[in-house]
Amino acid sequence: MDAYDSDERTSGAATTPGRRSRRTAADLDETAESGGDLDLSGLTGVVGYRLRRAQLAVFEDFNRRFQRFDLKPAQYSALLVIGDNPGRKQSEIAAALGIQRPNFVAMLDELERRGLAERTRSTTDRRSHAVVLTEHGRRLLAEARAEQAQQETDLGDLLGPGGRDALVSLLHRLTQAE
Amino acid sequence: MDAYDSDERTSGAATTPGRRSRRTAADLDETAESGGDLDLSGLTGVVGYRLRRAQLAVFEDFNRRFQRFDLKPAQYSALLVIGDNPGRKQSEIAAALGIQRPNFVAMLDELERRGLAERTRSTTDRRSHAVVLTEHGRRLLAEARAEQAQQETDLGDLLGPGGRDALVSLLHRLTQAE
DNA sequence: CGTTATTTGATATACGCCATAACAATTATC
DNA sequence: GATAATTGTTATGGCGTATATCAAATAACG
Structure with a gap:
């Protein structure tokens, strides 16, 4: 592994x-x-070993919590970024998520199929697709945000006071340099 | 992602x-x-997002460092555990690494093909394979350990004094509970 | 003892994630 | 206006991982 x-x-x-x-x-x-x-x-x-194990554990917990939304981490992050950046180009959303453009197509297809997001053709550049959430998508995202906040709170309890923030800070430093 | x-x-x-x-x-x-x-x-x-990004960054760094050994993280961890537990059953090694037994077969095949590890039939239980490192495997592992220690040192420099240990400790807590 | 259950390694298979190449439509560049 | 670059898309392959299944060997148990 x-x-x-x-x-x-x-x-x-x-x-x-x-x-x-x-x-x-x-x-x-x-x-x-x-x-x-x-x-x-x-x-x-x-560090690398611990990182991998911890990431798997946290994601497993995430998947348990988000079963009722039928949302995987990647899908949730997509809803989140689209929700906070409505009308952005499809490629911009993908890049922000660290997803290759080709791989984001099927993902957006699925979100659109479920009525959570929409592609709208830009009037200024007919190549690009402006991506937005539907009303349904916004409602689901609101509930998902709450569940995610709960996970964050629970992780805070697990890691002690300041432990969660310290962890986030240390992890952030690892992605800044390399 | x-x-x-x-x-x-x-x-x-x-x-x-x-x-x-x-x-x-x-x-x-x-x-x-x-x-x-x-x-x-x-x-x-x-936390989950930061964990994933940090893990990818550290693994990327690992792959750069271990290019000369032609070892991926999973392969290195396998050599390490086999080296520290010579003669153990194939299934025990796999379980310790968090790898499903079926998936460990091809991996051991490759290590054996490269002359780094060996399967030896146990005399007491003719089902199981006692796995050991070859002399070549031990030599490569020794070099790899040194390179890995260097990465750990560099991560320590990046995270500040005590930062690396604090990170390991926090990450460990995430895998204890869940 | 002999039948049944479990363990061990292995094969086949499938799914998800990720990366690259190539393409058509559109726009930018010069 | 010809050429280059961008955007979304399709096709495709690699890699990691999960499950079902199997044969050989051993363990459990009546």
């Missing part, structure tokens, strides 16, 4: 005890192995 | 100014839109 390894020099506090590949004589019985748990110390303190 | 929305009640510090869906009269010119940047305030402070 993912990867990475940690190193004692780079991991200070948040890492688990850990053990290295070179075993001592006292560990030889474990090298033979029987039924115990695996040694995952090489992965536990690694 | 992903989704989520933030809410002023749940986001304290780390969020951007933002703007809500209901516009004021002063914002009407932006509702018509022309060429400016999009309003992404609904996404910037959201």
Whole structure:
């Protein structure tokens, strides 16, 4: 699923005890192995590994919460950006979401099929499609926003006071540089 | 790509100014839109969105660094876990990595084809395959560990003192509960 | 002991996400 | 006015992941 390894020099506090590949004589019985748990110390303190696992967990939670809306993360983010930027070009919405234009076509098709969004031909540039939400789309988005806010609140409870904000800030820094 | 929305009640510090869906009269010119940047305030402070973006960024960096090894994150993590748990069953390795057993078959095939890992039939249970690294695999893993440690160090520099450890700790909490 | 259930590795398959190439219509450039 | 660039679209392939199914081997249990 993912990867990475940690190193004692780079991991200070948040890492688990850990053990290295070179075993001592006292560990030889474990090298033979029987039924115990695996040694995952090489992965536990690694940013990339933790990021992947956390993202999967949060998305899983998202999907549970949004089952009643029949909205996947990508669909919700699309509704959100369209709702906050009505009348923008289809390609602009896609770019903002980090979705390739070709892949956004089918996605918008689906939103349109469900009566949540609309393509309207621009009068000034007949190439582009100005995308807007329907009334139905706006209503659904309002409910979805509330559910999303609840998830954010629950994550705040889980991460402690200031923990959620600290996390968002740290994550933001990772996308700024690279 | 992903989704989520933030809410002023749940986001304290780390969020951007933002703007809500209901516009004021002063914002009407932006509702018509022309060429400016999009309003992404609904996404910037959201844990799920930030997680996804950060994970993609860190993985991209990983892939750049590991090009010379021809190792993808999943392959590196497999080598790592096998190296730290030699002789374990194929299914145990897969489970530890969060990979479905069927999907791990082709992956191990590839590692075996490249002479990095080996399947050896267990003498006690002729169903299972005890998986180990070859000498070549151990040598490659040693180099890969060093490169990975360097990435971790660089991430530490980027996130400030204690920032990396704090991030790992916060991410860990997200996977503990859910 | 022998029948049944479970485990293990493997194959086939399908779905979703993502990327690129190519195209027609339209607009911009010069 | 010829050429280039943009926009939406289609087609297509790769990659990761999930499920159903299977044969071989072992475990469970009457």
